[in-house]
Amino acid sequence: MEPTALLYLPVIMLIEYVLSLGITLLVSALTVYLRDMQQILGILSMAWMYMTPVVYSVEMIPEEYVRLFYLNPMTPVIVAYRDILYYGRVPEMGTLANAVILGIVILIIGEITFSRLQRGFAEEL
Numbered sequence: 001m002e003p004t005a006l007l008y009l010p011v012i013m014l015i016e017y018v019l020s021l022g023i024t025l026l027v028s029a030l031t032v033y034l035r036d037m038q039q040i041l042g043i044l045s046m047a048w049m050y051m052t053p054v055v056y057s058v059e060m061i062p063e064e065y066v067r068l069f070y071l072n073p074m075t076p077v078i079v080a081y082r083d084i085l086y087y088g089r090v091p092e093m094g095t096l097a098n099a100v101i102l103g104i105v106i107l108i109i110g111e112i113t114f115s116r117l118q119r120g121f122a123e124e125l
Contacts (some may be wrong), residue, residue: 001088007093012080012099019073019103025110030115032124054078073102 031037052074053061061069069075076099080091 002090005084005088005090008080008096009084011096011105012077012084013089015096015099016077018107019077019099022103022105022107022110023073025114026106029114032121033117042048048072048115052078055108057082070098073099073106076102 027037027041031041051069053069053071058066058069058075058079076095079095080099083089083091084102
C-alpha cells in the first residue's frame with residue numbers, strides 16, 4: 001500500500017460532497033414544483049444504486065458499456081475510493097479529473113436551478 005494514497009482520500013470526500021450538494025440542490029428545487037418527484041426519486045435512486053459499480057468493479061462491465069457507466073457521476077468517485085481503500089494505490093488522474101468535472105458541473109446546474117426556482121417556493125408551499 002502506498003502511503004501517499006491515503007492523502008487523496010479527503011480529496012475524494014470533497015468531490016463526493018460537491019456532487020451530493022449539487023444533486024441535493026437540483027432535486028430539492030424540483031420537488032417543490034413536482035410533487036410526484038418524491039415517489040420517482042425512490043425508483044431512480046434504486047436504479048442508480050445498481051448502475052453504480054459498488055459491489056462489482058468496472059472491469060466486469062463489457063467494453064462497449066464502460067463509457068456509458070462513466071456517465072454516472074458516482075462511478076469515478078467509487079473507482080477512486082476503491083483504488084485508495086481496496087488496492088492501496090493512488091487513483092488515476094483521469095478518474096479524479098472526471099470526478100471533479102462532473103461534480104462541478106452538477107453543482108453549477110443545481111445552484112442555477114435552485115436560485116431560479118427559489119423565487120416561487122413560498123407560493124408553492
